[in-house]
Amino acid sequence: MNAEIICVGTELLLGNIVNTNAAFIAERISRLGIECYNQCVIGDNMDRCLSQLKESSSRSDIIILSGGLGPTEDDMTKEAVAKFTKLPLVEDAESRRSIEEYFAKRGIEPTENNWKQALIPKGAKAVPNANGTAPGIILETKNCTYILLPGPPIELEAMFDSQIMPYLQGLGAGVIFSRTVKIVGVGESKAETMIMDMIDAQSNPTIATYAKTGEVHIRVTAFGSDEKEAKKLVKPVVKELKARFGNSVYAAEDEISLEQSVVELLASNKMTLSTVESCTGGLISATIVSVPGASDVLKCGFVTYSNKAKRKLVGVKKGTLDKYGAVSKQTATEMAKGGAATSKSDVCISVTGLAGPGGGSAEKPVGLVYIGCSVKGEIKVKEFHFSGDRNKIRALSVKNALILARECILEYISKVNFG
């Protein structure tokens, strides 16, 4: 069984937005063992949509379209599919009701064009949209199944996982199962070298390495007639990878992020956390809070963007700031120390650095970042030189702060247990 993805939207063709929908859908269907050889993007244009449908339907069993289901005039994906399949558009009562409810809940008066969103091709199935007014549509025809999804990623992603995945699973082509072993502290080339014998010997499961920001992911993928069979093939390979990379492995499950592994490490050791952030401006605490259950470990966070805040909120000494500057090992140390003391938390992460674009000097260039971590009074500070723009430097700071925190906590635990 094969599928292809057609993303409809002039804003994609103009490069105003990045096509995250294609990557999201592709990743999901590849998990189901559905082959995908083509993705394409076309504008909100009837003729080009029809010509794309003609081509796609000649080569694919399933066509997944995203975008162009909005209430406005230029939205015409549904109309194009109806025209191509020669089916009239009819009102779906449930969709109308749900649009009514959506507006009533928000106390807004729907406009006439909103009702257009309740129309679906005759014989199709409307898929409820928990986050917007445009229902998705599943239309099965003799040659081809069309799946129409709303363009906004938050609507599309929730709908896909809750409703389209089960639908596609039901079509049953066999199952792909994969697990990702996630590693920090080892570069991609080195990681690949360490498992070259496994990569060379691979067939089913396959093994692939991916470099991510500050991480390497090793994906082990097996194909089986059912999930049980595929899982059984993956298991020993994951075990071997864990053995080879040891403590560098922070997770062996796709869903677990680095921040989640840090939250779990803290929770399982009944430790609490605080953060003191300068150039990251709250991004570390926000990343921690993105993990459900973060409330069990995060006591509080301080955004000490100004020198005054560094002094007042976490007691960095004026002398330290004057002598070494805000971006220094000494300041990072005092931030971590002061944050831990003020919040009475077991662990405190501190970050101070120059994210740019301005503010750099020959001695302290943009990209210089100090990350500190205090665990029960023991403080480690590392100096980093990141390259890239402001947001890249901040993202790398967050990633490396989490890596350092994990490292320090593991060291502390091993010392307590074996030292």
Place this chain on the structure above:
Amino acid sequence: MNAEIICVGTELLLGNIVNTNAAFIAERISRLGIECYNQCVIGDNMDRCLSQLKESSSRSDIIILSGGLGPTEDDMTKEAVAKFTKLPLVEDAESRRSIEEYFAKRGIEPTENNWKQALIPKGAKAVPNANGTAPGIILETKNCTYILLPGPPIELEAMFDSQIMPYLQGLGAGVIFSRTVKIVGVGESKAETMIMDMIDAQSNPTIATYAKTGEVHIRVTAFGSDEKEAKKLVKPVVKELKARFGNSVYAAEDEISLEQSVVELLASNKMTLSTVESCTGGLISATIVSVPGASDVLKCGFVTYSNKAKRKLVGVKKGTLDKYGAVSKQTATEMAKGGAATSKSDVCISVTGLAGPGGGSAEKPVGLVYIGCSVKGEIKVKEFHFSGDRNKIRALSVKNALILARECILEYISKVNFG
């Protein structure tokens, strides 16, 4: 003149990476007034690449390909183009020299397959790659121009801006100029209704609306023989849009984000900001800090995720938390008040809410968020009911916090000036 974009890479088809190259190239060529009606993604596969080239060359003047220029066996974009155009691959002396230099500089021995990267179709022009070993290629044929670019974004983007843009400019098709009027507080349907007469009358410039999280963007795009002419066409339309949407317009320039408009509003009125965040966990301050120059306005931020932190850091009363709960109008009010007082900032944004997935009740369901804003002692709190997952609720909270802050600051300024 029209172009299309073919991105080659199995990792794109599997959804392992997001296709930022397509967006980058699309944005650049749209600036030059080169029309682009198609983007597609195919895997590293000779047959599918040939069949895509056949189709694309039948409809486009310029075909821009990215990816598949690497040294490994599966890279075959160049080979496909050579085969399709029936041109032999010949070694480009300059490219070979530059590969030699690249490896010598790094003290690495090139492997045999690296020399493959010095091959280009006969008659083509090699484009030097400042950041990698694969040169780009420009191949002009009778029907069609092929531009081949390396896949890694860092290589592609630098090469495109320094060498492909000047080449394309030289082909001279005219210029597209566009500006985006950005609006908050008005839904997309309503916004469209308010300008339906303008949309109906459009030809050059064109007007299109886009719904963004919590925002509507109206893009005005004109085509002219040069930038001056195109700009002149856009100007009166933007003026009219600003008049119709008044204070709802926070920016009329593409580059300005909502957070930037808030930072600029604060800076131009010499006001300072602090934040007190619960469920957003520092995401509001991090969003503010993403704006270069945020240091001029942001005094500090508090992440008061726990009740204890709310009390200790910004003085929320125990009685308030006991009586009304952490997620309440009263708590949001005291957070904003306490944050402003502790930090001595003019403006303080507070957020407390239930981002889920756990913790909701019938009375206080997941998605309930209170956002407060204190401006010089005047506090406004709004209640929101957001739907979606944890991250969506947090993203909507950030957006609406910025919208509320903007609203309160504007009200204050207008009161001071005219009240």
